[in-house]
Amino acid sequence: MIAQEDEDGEWDLESLKEQKLNSIKDQVGKLMFWKEAAGLTYYPPMDLPTPKKIKPKGIKELGFGTDDPEVQNAAAGKSSNANATTTQSATNDTETLTQPEVSEEKEASKTQEQPQEQKQQEVKPPERTFPCTDQVWHFHPIAFVEHMKRIYPQSKVSSNIIFPCKSVPLNHPKGFKSNSYKNYDYTLETSNPxxxxxxxxxxxxxxxxxxxxxxxxxxxxxxxxxxxxVKSFYNDTFEITIEHDYEIVKGFKMIVRYGEVNKNNILVKVGDTVKKGQHIAKVGLLIPYVHQPAGEKRGMLHLEMYTGELSSSPYPGDVLYNKMKYARSKFYNGNQSFRRREDLIDPLDILNSTLQQQLSLINKNYTIDDAEKALKHIYDKYGEEMSIIIERMYRDETAHFTSLQYRKTGTGGMEAHGAAPYYGWSSNFFTLNPDFEPIGLTSFFEGKGKSGLGGNQQVKNRKKHFIVMPSVIAAMEYKAYYIKKYNGDYARWHSTEETAKKAYQKYLEKISPKFTIKFNQ
Known part of the structure; x- marks a missing residue:
């Protein structure tokens, strides 16, 4: 079915607005650091040596040249009577910020006069702490940023780390399964489950x-x-904890606990080495069921993250709230704890960054030229008849290769109806053609399409998830595979009901396969 572009565009704008506002709130919130920073130890940088005063070059020396005597005098360090006071004042200001000039001869003699054993040893910067007070202090902005870097772990993400799933979570603004999932948005700073x-x-x-x-x-x-x-976790699910070769805090390996996984689908064991992107487990189902939102019976990935600065188990029992190095809560009431070790951190920054990286990889914009090239591939490989069938099907499904759905997925509407990596589509095809595997999911409000004409009934109250293919060739190859699998019965793609199939065939015959005709010329 063809995506409703206006509705989707409106949703995207609202979503973007909401994300921007949340981002601003988060940034403002992070400035409220004082009580967290109070008493923490840091090492201020050593004072850098003050640079020697360097005589500025004249304009001619810089290669520009001038005949103006006043400019020449200024370049030479002289001043006219009219500007003497101003020049002298500026000179004095400059000299207060620089060391007096010392000749190389004097420096050399001074060095020779001092015995080797009397040379001053390098002084290690002292430990200091932020004062535990509500008094307002002034920081130089650059010094402030540098000191914050020493206190808080960095969350800069590289290509050495990825998002833990291939699709957008159902409780993320870009993937809400329905409006009720907005109450469980994991990206917020509010208190929801x-x-x-x-x-x-x-x-x-x-x-x-x-x-x-x-x-x-x-x-x-x-x-x-x-x-x-690897061990039992919560409500009949398991957890897998991995020490990763990735540093949040320099010198320590990040630890991630993947919780609430299906105990029957764990693909690793303690001691195994894993590679980035390796399939390790599947999302499990909590038993007894946790109906969130109401009426939904689904699973979740409970993801904990640690900087790796400690060697104890991620679950050491109660650790006092004020002993946590990084974890903080707006909802702390004086007697709560995370019940985790001290180097627990909020994984949100890394989850946001890695998901954004993943989404950028599937942010496709397929064109009519891509369609023509893919059809030429089909024509050369399978012949004219297959090319005509697929081109007609595509032109019908994609408004002649112009729909938003086609541009973003490369398909005419391959809806996800199963779990990654194939989302319910033929594993045999993707096993035979690993380069054609889906690269992710995207969501749209679907258009009417052939709802009421033998096609699937249009869903209006929520977005549907569609697989994103790595190329239009991959998507058309899947169609060719399907048609061959059912001995040329391409109408089965539309419906399994015979009357609807015949109507679909007659409808497609009216569509001109312009590219295939062009290939024949």
Whole structure:
């Protein structure tokens, strides 16, 4: 079915607006650091040597040249009577910021006069702490940023780390399964069941971000690493903990706990080395079921993250809230704890960055030229008849290769109806053609298409998820595979009901396969 571009565009603008506002709130929130920073130890940088005063070059020396005597005098360090006071004042200001000039001869003699053993030793910068007070202090902005870098772990993400699933979570603004999932948006700073540091009961704070998925969604290692723990976790699910070859804090390896995975689909064991992107497990189903949103029976990936600065188990029992190095909560009431070790961090920054990287890879913009090239491939490989059938099907499904759905996915509408990596489509085809595997999912409100004309009934109250193919050739190759599998019965793609199939065939015959005709000329 053809995507409704106006509705989708409006949704995207609202979503972008919401994301921008949340981003601003987050940035402002991060400035409210004082109570967290109070008492923390840092090492200020050593004072840099003051540079020697350097005589500025004249304009002629810089290669521009001038005949103006006043400019020449200024370049030579002289001043006219009219400007003497101003020039002298400026000179004095400059000299207060520079060391007096010392000749090389004097420096050399001074060095010779001092015995070797009396040379001053390098002084290690002292430990200092931020004062534990509400008093306002002034920082030089550059010094402030440098000191914050020393205190807080960095979350700069490289290509050495990826998002743990191939599709957008059902409780993410870009992938909400329905409006009810907005109440479980894991990217927010509010207290909902999916957010980090949310209240859990009277004395516990949530130690993870929960990514909602359908049961069976594949989970992938975020980076290279080694499995250090696999054990029973929560409500009949398991957890896998991996020490990854990725540094959040320099010198320490990031640790990730992948929680609430299906205990029957764990593909690694303790001691195994894993590679970035390796399939390690599938999302499990909590038993008894957790109906969030109401009426939904689905799973989640409970993702915890640690800087790796400690060697204890990720679950050491109660650790006092004020002993946590990085984890903080807006909802702390004085008697709660994360019940995790001290180097727990909020994984949101890394999840956001890696998901954005993933989305950029599937942000396709297929064109009519891509369609023509793909059809030429089909024509050369399978012949004229197959090319005509596929071109007509595509022209019908994609408004002649102009629909948003075609541009973003390369298909005429291959809806996801299963878990990654194939999302319910033929594993045999993708096993035979690994280069054609889907690269992710995207979501649209679908258009009417042939709803009421034998096609699928249009869904209006929510977006549908469609697979994104790595190329239009890959998508058309899948159609060719399907047609051959059913001995040329291409109308089966539209419906399995005979009357509807015949109507579809007659409808397609009216569509001119312009590219295939062109290939024959």
């Amino acid at each position: 999916a957010t980090f540091a949310a209240k859990r009961g009277s004395n516990r704070l949530h130690a993870a971000r929960d990514l909602y998925y359908e049961v069976g969604e594949p989970i992938y290692a975020m980076a290279d690493g080694k499995v250090i723990e």
